[in-house]
Amino acid sequence: MGKSKGKKTQQSSNKTQTTQPPPESSVPSTAVSVEKDLSNLAVSKTNEQVRPVVDNNPSLLCPVCTALAVSKCGGCNKVGYCSRDHQKQHWKIHKNECTSWKISQSPELGRYLIATRDIKAGSIILQEKPLLLTPPRITAPVCLGCYNEFLPPEDQSGDQEIKPGSCPDGCGWPMCNTESCKSDRVDHGAECKLTLARGGVNVRNFGQDHPMYQSIGILRALHLKETSPELYKQLLSLQSHSTEQDKALKAQQQEGVPQPDLAMTVNLICKFFNQEKNNVNEDLVKQLVGIVETNGHEIPLPGNYGQINRRLVGIYNVSSLLEHNCRPNCVKSWGSKSKEIVIRSSIAIKKGDHLSISYVDPLWGTNDRQNFLQMTKFFTCKCERCQDPTELGCHISSIRCQQIQCSTKIEAEERAGVGQSSSTGMIVPEDALNPESKWKCLSCGEVYPVKYASSIAEKIGREAEEFQEKRGDADAEEDFLRKYSKVLAKNHFYLLEIKVELAQLYGRTAGEPLPMLPPQKLLRKKVLCEELLKVFNIIVPGFNRLRALILYEYQAAIATLSKLKHSIGDISTKAHIDDLARCKQLITEVVQVLSWEPELSVEYRRCEGAKRELADLDETVELLREMQTSIAVSVHKPETSDGQPNNFITNQEPETTVTTNEFEEDLELF
Numbered sequence: 001m002g003k004s005k006g007k008k009t010q011q012s013s014n015k016t017q018t019t020q021p022p023p024e025s026s027v028p029s030t031a032v033s034v035e036k037d038l039s040n041l042a043v044s045k046t047n048e049q050v051r052p053v054v055d056n057n058p059s060l061l062c063p064v065c066t067a068l069a070v071s072k073c074g075g076c077n078k079v080g081y082c083s084r085d086h087q088k089q090h091w092k093i094h095k096n097e098c099t100s101w102k103i104s105q106s107p108e109l110g111r112y113l114i115a116t117r118d119i120k121a122g123s124i125i126l127q128e129k130p131l132l133l134t135p136p137r138i139t140a141p142v143c144l145g146c147y148n149e150f151l152p153p154e155d156q157s158g159d160q161e162i163k164p165g166s167c168p169d170g171c172g173w174p175m176c177n178t179e180s181c182k183s184d185r186v187d188h189g190a191e192c193k194l195t196l197a198r199g200g201v202n203v204r205n206f207g208q209d210h211p212m213y214q215s216i217g218i219l220r221a222l223h224l225k226e227t228s229p230e231l232y233k234q235l236l237s238l239q240s241h242s243t244e245q246d247k248a249l250k251a252q253q254q255e256g257v258p259q260p261d262l263a264m265t266v267n268l269i270c271k272f273f274n275q276e277k278n279n280v281n282e283d284l285v286k287q288l289v290g291i292v293e294t295n296g297h298e299i300p301l302p303g304n305y306g307q308i309n310r311r312l313v314g315i316y317n318v319s320s321l322l323e324h325n326c327r328p329n330c331v332k333s334w335g336s337k338s339k340e341i342v343i344r345s346s347i348a349i350k351k352g353d354h355l356s357i358s359y360v361d362p363l364w365g366t367n368d369r370q371n372f373l374q375m376t377k378f379f380t381c382k383c384e385r386c387q388d389p390t391e392l393g394c395h396i397s398s399i400r401c402q403q404i405q406c407s408t409k410i411e412a413e414e415r416a417g418v419g420q421s422s423s424t425g426m427i428v429p430e431d432a433l434n435p436e437s438k439w440k441c442l443s444c445g446e447v448y449p450v451k452y453a454s455s456i457a458e459k460i461g462r463e464a465e466e467f468q469e470k471r472g473d474a475d476a477e478e479d480f481l482r483k484y485s486k487v488l489a490k491n492h493f494y495l496l497e498i499k500v501e502l503a504q505l506y507g508r509t510a511g512e513p514l515p516m517l518p519p520q521k522l523l524r525k526k527v528l529c530e531e532l533l534k535v536f537n538i539i540v541p542g543f544n545r546l547r548a549l550i551l552y553e554y555q556a557a558i559a560t561l562s563k564l565k566h567s568i569g570d571i572s573t574k575a576h577i578d579d580l581a582r583c584k585q586l587i588t589e590v591v592q593v594l595s596w597e598p599e600l601s602v603e604y605r606r607c608e609g610a611k612r613e614l615a616d617l618d619e620t621v622e623l624l625r626e627m628q629t630s631i632a633v634s635v636h637k638p639e640t641s642d643g644q645p646n647n648f649i650t651n652q653e654p655e656t657t658v659t660t661n662e663f664e665e666d667l668e669l670f
């Protein structure tokens with residue numbers, strides 16, 4: 001339950017890859033029984049850099065001489081050798097295939113991935129094509145080519161609206177009229193064939209959830225059985241939680257909670273699409289539904305304006321085995337066309353560490369994360385963050401104690417400029433993993449019933465909901481922060497959400513672009529970014545989209561402030577250059593991380609902009625350096641040409657070296 005200083009615990013040696021093969025491990029594997037080696041899954045061979053490819057059939061015959069192997073590659077544990085010499089000889093080939101992970105299993109987690117060697121932050125760990133792509137089970141009608149949603153006719157106005165046409169093969173599923181959707185119908189082929197076989201469908205009622213779409217994922221899975229039995233086998237091997245799902249649905253139905261009707265999906269597949277004749281039964285349909293729900297990754301598909309407005313779910317063979325952690329060490333992204341998933345390390349990972357992603361928004365509080373994981377993935381997360389009532393000292397769910405002595409202490413800390421992540425006067429659950437647990441003030445020890453905490457969260461939640469229409473209005477957002485930071489912890493999830501928005505709002509509106517932003521607002525932008533980055537360093541450490549977006553705003557605030565100070569002679573050219581050099585460093589990370597985002601997305605465009613800014617920064621720094629040199633030359637010129645001492649000191653730079661601030665040190669992650 002101890003607090004963790006994120007940056008410290010995540011630092012590990014960034015050893016560069018050696019030219020020597022990893023040490024051998026003996027055969028048969030002596031790994032402990034709970035870490036059963038299941039590393040025989042296939043991953044597509046990749047084209048970007050040197051990628052690991054999983055050996056489909058780990059052989060215990062030496063690949064050099066086919067003699068019986070006596071040891072295995074210690075890097076991936078997948079290839080066996082007769083001797084160290086033959087291992088060295090084979091390394092030229094094997095180094096391109098040696099994965100940095102293996103599959104293990106435990107009763108609590110099921111299968112999961114574990115690092116077989118130290119991995120540097122930002123490395124590609126695996127990359128693979130989807131087994132299956134499908135729109136979500138519950139969706140309004142979408143084009144089955146590009147997954148754009150069709151608006152109802154009354155809402156279709158401009159050219160940009162997607163107008164439904166129909167599949168050229170005549171199956172009746174609506175598709176966009178665009179050439180690309182009509183000509184590229186690879187994904188749609190599955191349901192098209194099975195729909196034509198039963199005489200077509202007629203999908204209308206655009207703009208509202210349509211039951212027919214419940215069948216798409218399952219029809220595509222069944223099609224896979226015919227076209228790629230090996231891939232179908234891999235799909236069926238994934239966890240389905242179908243029993244838990246059945247139980248949960250029944251319980252929720254009894255409570256009157258409306259549920260997407262699983263019986264309807266079964267009926268559609270077995271009767272409407274007549275799959276009974278192919279031995280498809282209720283159990284198989286439920287299993288397939290469970291597999292998609294448990295293992296599906298939502299793939300971001302940017303629309304015409306860069307916003308993510310289409311929903312597509314991808315199921316992958318090995319990436320589906322990544323476990324969840326509320327403080328993950330990996331991030332995912334996608335190739336634009338093939339929908340290949342790319343898993344990268346967000347921080348340096350040590351050999352033996354579990355590889356994890358977050359199945360939920362990491363900025364949610366513990367209760368919301370746990371509820372979501374329970375309801376959709378059927379497990380209780382027991383990660384370090386979830387077990388810690390303070391959420392690693394960030395207080396994402398904590399509320400403020402209203403006892404006078406606590407309020408006084410909090411206000412004193414605020415006046416002293418400390419306390420963003422302070423535990424003073426924070427009320428937290430006594431047992432973070434028990435939703436019924438009492439809450440307690442960490443300063444005065446006052447105990448509160450759970451209802452007290454939940455009613456505050458519910459009330460502010462309702463107000464946050466109503467506040468939606470004021471989003472984008474910086475003054476209103478500041479009012480919201482002021483009002484609720486009297487009740488909630490400074491990093492409470494309701495406030496974090498607003499801070500993330502505000503940090504990106506200041507200086508980015510048509511009325512007040514960055515160069516015209518008043519200094520006070522510039523400073524506010526900078527402080528907001530610092531507060532956010534400190535929290536991210538702990539709960540979502542390392543390279544990730546969220547940090548990159550805020551870093552982008554942070555460096556913009558630093559650069560603009562520095563320029564302003566330099567222009568009024570408040571800082572020296574040297575200090576200005578130092579600031580800009582720091583900005584260059586930050587923006588380089590932004591470019592690296594945002595280049596992983598899908599083309600056309602807002603993030604990708606930002607990355608393109610950031611690249612241009614990087615080039616501009618280079619030029620500015622170059623110019624400033626030239627200026628500095630010419631000043632230095634004239635200042636240090638010992639004498640004038642007539643032999644008199646040079647007193648031309650008016651151009652001399654002030655001696656000050658005011659750079660940004662100490663927070664910079666905290667930003668160093670790796």
Ligand SMILES: C[S@@+](CC[C@H](N)C(=O)[O-])C[C@H]1O[C@@H](n2cnc3c(N)ncnc32)[C@H](O)[C@@H]1O
Binds near residue numbers: 112324379381
């Ligand atoms: C996408 S699957 C991951 C692969 C799965 N473990 C398997 O054996 O197929 C998601 C499921 O893995 C399990 N799981 C993932 N992360 C977990 C965690 N942190 N704690 C407990 N169970 C977890 C849960 O059963 C969850 O529904």
